[in-house]
Amino acid sequence: MCLEHSERASLTRRLLPQTASAALALAVFALLPSSALAQVSAVRAQTVTEGVALPAPLSGAALTSGALSPGVNPAGISGLFGVEAAYLHDRNIPQDRIGDALAGAAGIGPVSIGLSEHWMRYGGDVPDYRRTSLTLAVGSHLLGLGTSLNFYSSADSHSLDRMISWDLGAVVRPASFVSIGAAAFDLNAPRLDGARLARRFDLGLGFRPGTDRVEIGVDWRFDDLTPLADSKMEFVLRGEVVEGVLLSAGFSTDFSGEGLAGQIALSLNTKHFGAGYAFGAHFADTQAAEHTAWVSAATSRQRGISLPRKRYVLVDVEEALRPGGKGLSDIFGRQDGWLALLAQLERIGRDDSTAGIVVKLEGSGALGLAHAEALSAGITRLRKSGKKAVALLLGAEDPDYLAALACDRIVAVPAANLFINGFRFQSTFFGRLLDKAGVTMDVAKSGRFKTAPDTFTASAMSEAEKEQLGAALDVIFPRYVSAIAASRGLTEQAVRSALDEGVTGAAGAKARGLVDDVLFTDQIGAVVSGLEQARTELVSSADEEPEVPQPWGLCPKIALIRIDGLIVSGASGGGLLGMGRRTGAADVMEALRKALFDGSVKAIVLAIDSGGGSSLASDLIWRFVRLAAQEKPVVVSMGDVAASGGYYIASAGTEVFASPSTLTGSIGVFIMKPSFQGLMDRAGVDAQSLDRGKGAGVMSMARPWNDAEKASVQRAVDDAYGLFLDRVAEGRRMPRSDVEALAAGRVWLGSDAVKSGLADKLGGLAEAIERASALAGLTHHQRTEVVLFDGGGVGTRVREVFRGQDEQAPAVKILQRLGAGTAADVLLEESGHPLALVPWEGVR
Secondary structure, eight states: OOOOHHHHHHHHHHHHHHHHHHHHHHHEEETOTTSOEEOOBOSSTTSSSSSOSSBTTTOOTTTOOSTTGGGTOGGGGTTOOEEEEEEEEEEETTTTEEEEEEEEEEEETTEEEEEEEEEEEOOTTSOOEEEEEEEEEEEOSSEEEEEEEEEEEOSSOTTTTTOEEEEEEEEEEEETTEEEEEEEEOTTOOEETTEEOOOEEEEEEEEOSSSTTEEEEEEEEEESSSOGGGOEEEEEEEEEEETTEEEEEEEEEETTSOOOEEEEEEEEEBSSEEEEEEEEEETTEEEEEEEEEEEEEESSBOSOBOOOOOEEEEEEHHHHHOOSOOOGGGGGSOOOHHHHHHHHHHHHHHOTTOOEEEEEEOOSSOOOHHHHHHHHHHHHHHHHTTOEEEEEESSEEHHHHHHHTTSSEEEEOTTOEEEOSOOOOOOOOOHHHHHHHTOEEEEEESSTTOOTTHHHHOSSOOHHHHHHHHHHHHHHHHHHHHHHHHHHTOOHHHHHHHHHTOSEEHHHHHHTTSOSEEOOGGGHHHHHHHHHTSOOEEEOGGGOOOBOOOOOSOOOEEEEEEEEEEEESSOOEEOGGGOSEEEEHHHHHHHHHHHHHOTTEEEEEEEEEEEEEEHHHHHHHHHHHHHHHHHSOEEEEEEEEEETHHHHHHTTSSEEEEOTTOEEEOOOOEEEEEEOHHHHHHHTOOOOOOOSSTTTTTTOSSSOOOHHHHHHHHHHHHHHHHHHHHHHHHHHTOOHHHHHHHOTTOEEEHHHHHHHTSSSEEOOHHHHHHHHHHHTTOOTTSOOEEEEOOSOOHHHHHHHHHHOOOOOOHHHHHHHHHTHHHHHHHHHHSTTSOEEEOSOSOOO
16 A cells, blocks of 8 residues: 555654654753763654754753764664663653653773663554663774663554664764764654654764863754655754853754754753753744653763862772782773873872872882882872872882872881981892803993993902992982981981981881871871861772773873883893893884884873983884884883883984983993803813804803903994994984093983983973873864783783783792892893893992
8 A cells, every 4th residue: 555645744743752762851951961961852753852953951862972872873883881871851842742761871992882772652543662772882983883672562553563663873074073974763764553653864073173171063854754844953052161060052944944943952961970951942832842861870980060079099009010910800991000190190189179199108108209200290299289188108218209209198007117317229249150160251341431331340349330320329319318308307417327327117117207197098088187177088009990081083192111120132021030021123213114104192101210221222212113103293202111121212312301310311322242161161061163264253152352352342342332323413413522521331320311411301201191192283172092002912812811910939039139030031041142231220
């Protein structure tokens, strides 16, 4: 039977209240940043209430997102983080038509699922019904695809009961300012009372004019049974007037101009909850007026009103910096512990619901002096935002205590051992041991300050080593004493006297004025409540979730590339016997290549914490850094140590940041080879060789160098040293003569490096990232993501998640303290190559 258009339209209007229910409810969340912009579809032939022509609270196919979005666009739940739930109530008062919707959605990685129930109650001839919708979406905030199956039930209509329809949607957000959405409803064209339902379509555009706090939406809604002249155009303007308060307004009209309708809406949202109200009316029909109200909840923290709340967040430094995998979530995006710690402090500083932090320190050696200065700077920035900070010492070394000085109060547990006793450099020498074993070391080096080979050739510090290390301590120690005196209100003499006591217990530290309180961990709540003069909640870092914004487009990225430990050729990994870490040139170059060719990466930050290693590997990395710096800003952040090969690489950056106590410089190289001739003679081991060429045996470990070989190796070292000087001169844009005056293997503190031109500015990783953003032209308010780049693929990341880095055995830790770990790596893995290396990990 063929139906006339008017008959089909009549049947469609009777049927459409069903699909409209989804549209209305789902669109209501359009206004909620914490959920999604739910839709009240009012007056159109396929809306919930047939009353008002706009989705409330003013959403569209390109704007909607979250739990209630499938009625507007099934792709709207793609990229969802956590779990969301929402309830919406819509009522056309003149016609007494009521719609209710209850929806929930959850997202894990790229997959999201949604479930919603809609109830529509009509008077007159229109049957009441219930609609259950199941939605599956995949994708992210860049591209999402979604589909919904809708199951109907009705006690009033046999034809409507058990009807099934199918919806499909997509959303593409190619840039931060534009979104494109498309949705199709009732694609299977189900039949009702002998006539099929219209397939309905929505094409939408969304715009964010320079900020994500203002959105403009334009939608064209039409179906395959209605003439295009009767299709609808809808226009929406949404704005977040203050954080968490959204106002919306919009209008809808057909192409004849006779179906003009308007709507306004208000939404109030906190970090996890939201509520709103919308009113809409058709200007030519007093019977077409609707009220809509909704509430929502989300597990993820959204941008919203911060309710007054007294809480402190526990910041566990030891846990944050512990190496190894953090869990399965790292498969989708591995985190850098130090970066996450600094980001957490910055985030807490912006969070009005948090009054302060408790910084837990254990004195395990996780903090070096330069990192302690960076942590201190982060705590100071947080306090400037109006927050308070309490240091909780379960133990402490001097770097831990330096960080604690930035806090308002310092608390130690009763059994804490505090190694607040000054600083030292320790060099360990194996010269006498090797001599007794009959092993000698052949060495060729450049510069009298290049003392790394002394570890295997000497039995005591050279005058050159005493000079450079003593100069560093003469700056670091007085600066530390002054910092304690200023923070604790003590005289410098009293501080020096306390430090001379050596290891002290918590009670002794309190008696000397180094800590404020001696308390058990369960008593910290009383301390923070006292600071706030009100009962205050202490929560763990796990309860302090970051905000989850709804970005559009490819978020600009800063690529973070780490260079830690010994620099070697090949791949990165653990050192010999699990001692320390090696950074491989191949992996660093691959990471740089990825960052260079990733269009979303706008700048690169190299975080260097290395005393060097292979001169060859350092030069290869230097070349890639220089190439990358020609295309994108490359800012270097030098940690506790960025010396020798570490500085070789750093000099190639666009700008170089150093902490005041960073050990850097050590511009020089050496070649070192052991000779086991004496040991072999004692053991009765003979070696014989057949050579072609006088220099064929230059790297033989069965005998020492002869004079010709020694001269040959020295020439190679001099060439490598000259290359090092040239690299620094080019990278730092300095005359070679100026570089030579700072070289000869001499180590400098970061504060001196800035004065001499070896570095540009004082600051830690946070300052380096901020500068990289500025050099890339990213504004302070522009959302920027810092991403850890490395040379491994997903397989490598998965293995690291499950394997982690095991806690090292005590014997291995002792060898590291002695300095043997790095030296052993060098001798066995890089023997025969020029080395750019310092023998210390940092000042302790």
